[in-house]
Amino acid sequence: MNNEQTTTSQRQNRTKIHLKQALIELIKEKGYHAVTVKNIVDHAAYNRSTFYIHYPDKIELAEDLLVSMLQGLEASVGKPHVPGHKVYTATLNAPSFNIVSYIYKNRNFFELINYDDTLPGLHTRFPQTILKIYQEQFIFETINNIPVNMDYFKRYTAYGFYGLLHNWIQDGFKVTQEEFIHEVIDLTKTHMYSFKYIGDHQ
């Protein structure tokens, strides 16, 4: 396979990345709706014509930014995986840690959830993506064949995890990735035990 195409588009991708980066910063600065195409190209130090080579308008840039980050999140998880810890504690091992480290690596983007007039669709599609990852990429195992509505359980677990993520981001990543993942493990262990011994008391 020749790498002519990949390296040729390296230049294009680079430009797109810089435009996206500029959009992130400008949303934080003045809110999504106030951002103009001119603002974006000025901030990223490109010509206005260049913008239209890559995107028809601001909406498409925003869409590309959102999709690329959420797809990156999905891709970061890796292949289907059987949790090392047995049972319903699927939140905790390598795949979940991949999610955490991806978010931290791209915290500049995910901080956008702290803003009101922010990237359209972010507040709905970010949690949806977490759920999708749980549904498609995680394999849940039951212990002792305890019957459970697996669809509900995945939702429950996914949104629980999302809540913790959201809080972590909102607080400005005050604890490290490692500390955060350990907090999640502790919480889920508690959940596991209460589920195991007392039954689903919710």
Add this chain to the structure above:
Amino acid sequence: MNNEQTTTSQRQNRTKIHLKQALIELIKEKGYHAVTVKNIVDHAAYNRSTFYIHYPDKIELAEDLLVSMLQGLEASVGKPHVPGHKVYTATLNAPSFNIVSYIYKNRNFFELINYDDTLPGLHTRFPQTILKIYQEQFIFETINNIPVNMDYFKRYTAYGFYGLLHNWIQDGFKVTQEEFIHEVIDLTKTHMYSFKYIGDHQ
């Protein structure tokens, strides 16, 4: 004045900025000495040839990064200024706040002081620049014509301020710019009073 030159070099400046940005991130990741030219261009998504168009080697890139940031710091202060608060509390008003906000805006760069194997010259030339700003851009006034060795006093004030800045950066900017500047004001007020009423007890 035509802007042909400025806009033509916009492209060049943009590339240089991205290379510098890549260097910052790579120093944090693996230390200055371990960073190669190849690492830099890969990280910034440029061709290796492109690097040599702009810089003869890694050292020159590092030098350009350091100089541009420290010159930017100097330039951020603005023109000579007589402190609004009277006397030896020259640390506190608009010019000092400019320094603080410049550092915060470029915190990505200034965080490099937290690393051991970091940008050559940073640890010595950063405080020197603060001092230079105090010497060249601040006008100190005495109250009631109290005699004082002005050169010593500027050093004392500049390095005191630098110590606070250093701590603020090292702690990961835990307090906001506004909180930080107010802490500095409080500290300097104390200093002013003790100086004024008790004399230089140090």
Add this chain to the structure above:
DNA sequence: CATAAGTGTCTACCAAGTAGACACTCAATG
């Protein structure tokens, strides 16, 4: 000693990025 990885230089090529003009919409302003 050999293999691998990085350096610095050079050449030829081309497409990404640029300047600038156009007609258009939409708000704000007197």
Add this chain to the structure above:
DNA sequence: CATTGAGTGTCTACTTGGTAGACACTTATG
């Protein structure tokens, strides 16, 4: 209501920044 200004989207022709790839060289590693 007419006017001014700012932003949008499109298009054309140009140029230069960035690319590929080869070269000889230096270090480091096993």
